[in-house]
Amino acid sequence: MVEHAAPGTVREAYDAVAATYEEMFRDSLRDSPLDRAVLGVFAEVVRAAGGGRVADLGCGPGHVTAHLDGLGLSAFGVDASPAMIGLARRAHPHLRFDVGSMDALDIADGTLDGVLSRWSVIHLPPDELPAVLAEFHRVLAPGGHLLIAFSASGGPAHPTQVFDHAVAPAYRWWPDHLAALLRAYGLAETARTIREPEPTDRRQFQQVHLLARKA
Known part of the structure; x- marks a missing residue:
């Protein structure tokens, strides 16, 4: 049985693997056209x-934040792991990176045009996700967009499933279930992509991106 991990435990786990994580994923977008x-x-x-x-x-170590900057956005990064933020600041000194928690963001109401949450909610137990979605809604301006990425659960009969992630226990979500939660917090789905796992993937999970808009 996989146990829930306290936020501090997750933060410490990512601090411990930060350098390895950066090395593994710094070029991950280069190999993923989708x-x-x-x-x-x-x-x-x-x-x-x-x-x-x-x-x-x-x-994390800021490689996706830098990619967004290269796409013409005024992007900055937030992560709970001080070690990850330290790596991000060193690799991308021209960008802003802050240590922070997704459930209590130091960002004023309605001041963001977009929020990216790319596999950053997977370590949240189901009862903690609503508070984070409420924060996403709070900081987005009207008409702002959220892009959230996660792994899909096994089906609608199992809308959330815990699995043994390499760093800390994590959760998979059935896409329709997560989309319904977004709607409940004023974020209407506008598009989704589902990528089937490659034969070489260690875990045979579908990878989901949901794009939503604040009314």
């Missing part, structure tokens, strides 16, 4: 709405 395409669509809809200020929440 992920680049999804991020490109996210950047385009944010710019089309007349904005460009975007927070990459759970930014």
Whole structure:
């Protein structure tokens, strides 16, 4: 049985593997054209709405934040792991990176044009996710966009499933279930992508991106 992990435990776990994580994932977008395409669509809809200020929440070592900056967005990163933020600041000194928690963001109401949450909610137990979605809604401006990525659960009969992640216990979500939670917090789904696992993937989970908009 996989036990829930306290937030501090998750933070410490990522602090411990930060350097290895950076080495493993710094070039991950180069090898994933679909992920680049999804991020490109996210950047385009944010710019089309007349904005460009975007927070990459759970930014890790900052490589995706830097990618968003390269797409013309005013992007900054937030992560709970001080070690990850230290790596991000060293690798991308021209960008802003802050230590922070997704359930209590130091960001004023309605000031963001976009929020990216790329596999950053997977360590949240189901009862803690609503508070984070409420924060996403709070910091987004009207018409702002959220792009959230996660692994899919096994089906609608099991809307959430815990699994033994390499760093800390994590959760998978059935896409329709998570989309319904987003709607409950004022974030209407506008698009989704589902990538089937590659034969070489260690875990045979579908990878999901949901794009949503604040009314």
